[in-house]
Amino acid sequence: MVAADSEGPKDPGIRMFRRERSIPLQGSAAALCNNLSVLQLPARNLTLFGVVHGPSAQVLSAAPDGVPLAQRQLHVKEGAGVSAPHITQVHWCVLPFRVLLVLTSHRGIQMYESDGSIMVYWHALDSGDAPSVQAVFARGIAASGHFICVGTWSGRVLVFDIPAKGPNIVLSEELAGHQTPITDIATEPAQGQDGVADMVTADDSGSLCVWRSGPEFTLLTRIPGFGVPCSSVQLWQGIVAAGYGNGQVHLYEATTGTLNIQINAHARAICALNLAPELLSAAEDTFVHIWKLSRSPQNGCIEVEHCHSECVSDTQVCGAQFCDPSGSSFAVTGYDLTEILRFGSV
C-alpha cells in the first residue's frame, strides 16, 4: 500500500470483511508474486491499481466504490530477442515531490509519470556477464527518499537518483548485498531522521539485507535465508515482515535482524505481503490472512494476533494490498482472473 497522504488512525480488534464490487481487467493477472500495486489518492477521491498480465500491464483508476474510471495498457519497450518480453512487476513510487510508475521486465526498467501516460526514463539491463542458463530480468521496486531502488537477476540493486521533476534520472549506485535474484524491496522513512529511509531487500535464497539510504547506501543488517525464496517483504516501524516460499511469515527487528515471530501462515508459497498498520499475507493456497501487530509493554518485542482469514475459492492469489490507510479494505488479484477482487470491513 502506498499512500500519498498521512496515515489514518489505527483500528483495534477482530475484523469482519465482505466482498465488494470487483473491478474488471482487460487481461488476466499473471502468476507472479507481488502482482498488485495500489496508489491511494484520497485528495482526488481515487485509487489507482496496477496489475501485470504478461507482456503487458494494466493501470487503472477507480472511484471509492470500485467503479472503474480510466485505464491504460503498458508494454515492454522492444529490444533484441525472439519472444515477447515479459513484465515482472509494476509499482508506484511515492517520492517527496512526485509519484512515478515503475515497470520492470526481462528487458529493463521503465519509469512513467504516475498515470502511465509518458515514459520519462528507460534503463536497459546489461546481460553481458550472465551465463546462458540464467534468465535476465529486473524485479523488486521501492522508493527510498528521493531514490528509486530496483532489484535485478544478479542480486544487484540499482539505485536511481530522481530529480523533483523532469527526465534527468541518473543511476547513482549499485548495491551488492545479494548473490541470487532479488524478489522484492520495501522501504520506510527512517525513524527520527528526516529525509533518510530504511530499506530491506530480499532474494531467491531467502536472504534479507537492511539498508539506510543516503548519497551512499549503507548496509545495516543481514538476515540469512534458509534455502527457500523470500517472495515478499515489508518494512514498518522498524519491523521487517518477510513471506517465504514455504508459507511462513517471519517478523524481524530491523536494527538487529533478530527473529521475533515465526508464523506457519500458509500451505503454499506466499505471494504478497502488506504492512500498515495491520499485516496482510496472501499465498497460492487461496488464502488471505490479516494479522494485528503490537509491541509487548514488558519487553518491547513484537507480538502478533490473527484477525481474519479470507478464502478466495479456487484462486491462486498473486497480489494483495490494503486500499486505505486504516486497513479497512483490501484488494486481491489471482492467476487467470480478469478482475480485481475487493473486500471491505463490515
Added chain:
Amino acid sequence: MSVRTLPLLFLNLGGEMLYILDQRLRAQNIPGDKARKDEWTEVDRKRVLNDIIMTMFNRKFMEELFKPQELYSKKALRTIYDRLAHASIMRLNQASMDKLYDLMTMAFKYQVLLCPRPKDVLLVTFNHLDAIKGFIQDSPTILHQVDETFRQLTEVYGAISAGEFQLIRQTLLLFFQDLHIRVSIFLKDRVQNSNGRFVLPVSGPVPWGTEVPGLIRMFNSKGEEVKKIEFKHGGNYVTAHKEGSFELYGDRVLKLGTNMYSVSRPVETHMSGASKNLASRTQESIAPNPLAKEELNFLARLMGGMEIKKPSGPEPGFRLNLFTTDEEEEHAALSRPEELSYEVINIQATQDQQQNEELARIMGELQITEQPRQSTTKGDDLLAMMDEL
C-alpha cells in the same frame, strides 16, 4: 522468463498425448484375428506408441530441447505435436488433433497448478517417463533413450534452486494463461468447475518442507521461544508423510502426471462457453512477427530430427478418431470457436538451396535405427524453411 522450461513442457505434454492415444487405440481395439484391414489391433497400437516414443526421444532432438532457450510460441509447439502424432502409420484429422491438443494442455496445466512445490513438476515429469517406459518394455533401445533423458533431467534440474523452480512454474503458468477448456473427465471428477477453472483444494497434505498452518511462535531478543499461539487457518491440512523420489526408480508419492485415462472413460472437451472473455486472450498469434523467423529456424532443425512416415505402397494410413463417430468429428471441426483455432505452421518443401543445406546436414547426421522401416522418400520429406509469416 526461465530458459529451462521447454524440456519440461515438451516431455509432459508428450506424456499426456501418449496416455490419450493409448486409451483411444485400446478403445478401438479389435482382436487381431477378427480385425478387418482398416481396423486397429493390439499390434498396431504398440507400433504407433513405439514409433512416437522413438521419435520423441531422438537423441539429436533431445540435445536441441535441453539447450537453454525461451519457450516458443503455442503455434510452434502445436506444430511439433502435429508432426509427432504423425510419426507413425496413424493419421488424425484436424478436429481430432485439435481435441488431442486441448486435452494435453489442460491436463498439464492442471498438474502444474496443483503441484505442491514448484520442484514437484519434476516428479510429474518422472511420472510421465515411468509410464512411457511401461509402453515400450519390449524395446531395449528406446528404453535406453528414455533412461538417457531421465539422466539428463536429473543433471539439469537436480542442481536448480527453489527460486529457479518458482520461475519455471511461473513461466509454465504464463504459457497456459487464459486456457479454460472444459474436459469431461475433470468435470466428472470434480477437479474442474463448470466455468473451466480448476478446483484448488484447501485440505490434504502440505508440500514437503512446509508446516501445517495454524501456529504462531514468539521469540525474545535472545532467540528463545517465549510463547506459542494457535490460530484458525480455515483449511484442513495434514503433514506430508513422505517426499517423492527423484531417483531413476522410486515411489514418486505424487499422483499428478500418472495416467488418469482408462478404456471405460471416454474423454470429451466442451467448446461452448470456453472463452467468455475474448479480450483476455493474449494476442500473440495474430500479428505477423518478423522475429518468428528464428523460432521457425529452430522448429525446422527439430523437425529435421523427425523421420516422417508417409503411408505408401499396399499399407494405407490408419485414421484415428478422437471423437465417438465421424459425424461428431466433422461437426467439431465446423463448430470450433474462432478464438480457439490453432494456427499450425504449414511446412512445405521449397526450392531454396541455402535453407535446404542446413536441414540436409542434420538429416545426414541422424543415426539409422535398427528397426526396419517403411521406405521413406527423403526428398519429399525434407523439411525446408516454412513460408515467411
